[in-house]
Amino acid sequence: MSNPTHRPAAAGAAATESFPLPAWLRRTIWITAIVLALVFVAHAAARFLVFTEASYRNLWVNRLWLLPHFLAGSMALLCGVVQFSAALRRRRPDVHRWIGRVYLAAVAASAACAYAMSFRAVLGWPFGVAAFVMATAWVGATIMAFIAIRHGQVCVHREWMLRSTLITFAFVTFRVMLVSPLFTGLGSVPERLTALLWLSWTVPLLINELILQRHTVVHGLSGRAVLRPAQS
Numbered sequence: 001m002s003n004p005t006h007r008p009a010a011a012g013a014a015a016t017e018s019f020p021l022p023a024w025l026r027r028t029i030w031i032t033a034i035v036l037a038l039v040f041v042a043h044a045a046a047r048f049l050v051f052t053e054a055s056y057r058n059l060w061v062n063r064l065w066l067l068p069h070f071l072a073g074s075m076a077l078l079c080g081v082v083q084f085s086a087a088l089r090r091r092r093p094d095v096h097r098w099i100g101r102v103y104l105a106a107v108a109a110s111a112a113c114a115y116a117m118s119f120r121a122v123l124g125w126p127f128g129v130a131a132f133v134m135a136t137a138w139v140g141a142t143i144m145a146f147i148a149i150r151h152g153q154v155c156v157h158r159e160w161m162l163r164s165t166l167i168t169f170a171f172v173t174f175r176v177m178l179v180s181p182l183f184t185g186l187g188s189v190p191e192r193l194t195a196l197l198w199l200s201w202t203v204p205l206l207i208n209e210l211i212l213q214r215h216t217v218v219h220g221l222s223g224r225a226v227l228r229p230a231q232s
Helices: 009-014 023-048 053-082 086-091 093-120 125-150 154-168 170-179 189-219
Strands: none
Touching: 023 053, 023 170, 053 093, 053 154, 053 170, 086 093, 093 125, 125 154, 125 189, 154 170, 154 189, 170 189
């Protein structure tokens, strides 16, 4: 029977190829993401957990969908950023797996609510279409990450989880852009919200793909290895 802890050197090296940035930069981005996620959850909770029409304002009509969307989305956001802790994956893989399961459930619940609200089109059909497409991309990336890990493709799983988490992080990105003076002149309020919703996840995904694919092209990693469970 083969040693289940053994990993070929090439495969071990391949495990880091999904994140072709210096370790200090990855750590800085990760810590910043956690801080922003916590600030967002605390700030948004002050609005959505106060279940009154004055707090929800024009979103009150969607209150029964918006509250679970926020709660599940916040859970997915926090689980998503925590999952990229190398120490957690290395020292407590069992905890890493359970957090991953919670993340899957949270994405499913939050996306289902997003689909429901997209058809109500409270902020207009352009915003509803943007929300529908975003939810579909979110679910699709998460499913791809799940399929990859089920087949033992660790590197591919990490890349798709990164994409899924970037879409999850659109909760935060959207809020940051909403208060930024750089985006105050984008048409009417519904037009601005629609544009920011698109930008909140497509731009981060584009930057992510440029980084990942440049590394693949430059270093000839199109056929990069994957980590598979050792066979007995």
